[in-house]
Amino acid sequence: MSTSTPLRTALIGVALAATALVPLQGAALAAPSGTNTAATAASSSVSGIADATALALARSLADPAWNREVRRAALAADSVGLAGLTDDATAPAGRKLAAPIASADRGVATAKGLGSGAGSLLRLGLADASMRNRLASGAAPLVAAVPSDDDGRSTFTAYDSRGAAHELSLDSAPGRPVYLVDIDGAKAVAEGLKVIDKTLESKGLGTLAPAATSNLAAASGIDTTRIDSVRIGDVQEPFFKGDAEIFTLVTGFGKDGKPRVDTVEMPYLNKEDTTYYPGQVLVNWSDYKYDMADAVMMEDDGDTNYQALAKAIATVLLTITDQGVYIPLADALLEAIPTSWWTDDPDYVDSWYTLAKSSSGTRNGAAGNGWMSVSPYHVPEL
Structure with missing residues (x-):
């Protein structure tokens, strides 16, 4: 809330x-x-x-x-x-x-x-x-x-x-x-996602792209997938609490061939059955080996321990190796979350599998609980 x-x-x-x-x-x-x-x-x-x-x-x-x-x-x-x-x-x-x-x-x-x-x-x-x-x-x-x-x-x-x-x-x-x-849920999510980022980076699951690739991206700009609009049917928030605190975990294989997770804070997405038009970048493709990634949307709902969440995710993803082809990682990420947490902790909202670099238009969530309208968006160099 x-x-x-x-x-x-x-x-x-x-x-x-x-x-x-x-x-x-x-x-x-x-x-x-x-x-x-x-x-x-x-x-x-x-x-x-x-x-x-x-x-x-x-x-x-x-x-x-x-x-x-x-x-x-x-x-x-x-x-x-x-x-x-x-x-x-x-x-x-x-x-x-x-x-x-x-x-x-x-x-x-x-x-x-x-x-x-x-x-x-x-x-x-x-x-x-x-x-x-x-x-x-x-x-x-x-x-x-x-x-x-x-x-x-x-x-x-x-x-x-x-x-x-x-x-x-x-x-x-x-x-x-x-x-x-x-x-203060908004502050807790913002600080919690920093903890997840730092923890996963320390495990090699959220590292920056290699210098050569980064320099190339800087010279030509960055290809991204942007959320043009989004709507959630049920934000998993009981009526006696206020606005939901939504965040998304984007996962795929990094340039080094290891799974990576990027956190996306979504402070605007706090009401069910309401369409939002954020124009928010969801995926930065310069950090990914393949032109596909998954997105898992969740809500902080109480006793969420972000350090424990990050460690649980890292433990599972570190067992996955690059097979030379894209493998969806959303299920592995969800399985990393202990069963006991599916109560008044980070609630599962919805997930989107195999978002492609070229994806455009409306994509329904796998759980049927929401949709996102996305489009490729090139961020030019300054």
């Missing part, structure tokens, strides 16, 4: 399913000592960190001055970075929360396999625009992490300023505002 875009589509129809309050004890942003292995693992996952952050933030709202600061920020923008919000806080509770939020941001970056340059990733926004009037009128908000869609549950947990848990339903509108703690 992109927190750089409005959260108005998030959690449409959330309701209080129970009025009973469940007291919660212990620290909010760290697993208490003596917890079992499963609990510790959950606390170090993206969803676990987001939930603990939601609880800590909810408790901090018992400070009236800080409550007002958060309310003003939530009403002024669709979403706001939690690190910036706490760093700029004037109320004691907000200042006290700054260090735990910074620690939680680092935990999220680690859980997603991102580098230290990822910066702040946790964000806060209202679950739905319809809650603005009630929040502005002074209604006491609840705080929740954006729910995972991988467990089939019909409810999730939100917290009040006493640290008490409320079970919320996904089926109907609530009677009070709900703040959602979420991850």
Whole structure:
């Protein structure tokens, strides 16, 4: 979910399913000592960190001055970075929360396999625009992490300023505002694809073309395949989350005869059943041995660990050798992804086999979930 875009589509129809309050004890942003292995693992996952952050933030709202600061920020923008919000806080509770939020941001970056340059990733926004009037009128908000869609549950947990848990339903509108703690998906994808690029290059699966070829390309320009338009039927994003974060992995054989993978960020492709006209380069043919490549489109949907994803892809592709003819690699790439990841992690959207250098016109995805209109595009030298 992109927190750089409005959260108005998030959690449409959330309701209080129970009025009973469940007291919660212990620290909010760290697993208490003596917890079992499963609990510790959950606390170090993206969803676990987001939930603990939601609880800590909810408790901090018992400070009236800080409550007002958060309310003003939530009403002024669709979403706001939690690190910036706490760093700029004037109320004691907000200042006290700054260090735990910074620690939680680092935990999220680690859980997603991102580098230290990822910066702040946790964000806060209202679950739905319809809650603005009630929040502005002074209604006491609840705080929740954006729910995972991988467990089939019909409810999730939100917290009040006493640290008490409320079970919320996904089926109907609530009677009070709900703040959602979420991850900046756009930033996570951008940083994650850098991690994939760096990791695969270190394995020889994303190296640059040889110098002589590069010099020739520079002298005459570059032949590419461009996406003129694209449409996806289902972006694999549950209704209570906002915009999808789509990326594509292009794979084929490099000039050195080894499989290679190139990442393509697609931040515009975030709504289903919507046609986009990006004019985006999908394949740079100067990096490929054969005039064919495959494309696998995926979505970052939560606990994606990009370092682990890159290593899994490398492990499989390094077993494939060039047979002197083009071999589709899309299936090998998909098989590299562990079964457990096909939940609230990088969801498969669609794939395109044997895109040729000469391909032109509309190409339907193999899964029937989308199409792309492509054309050859020559990028002239400067």
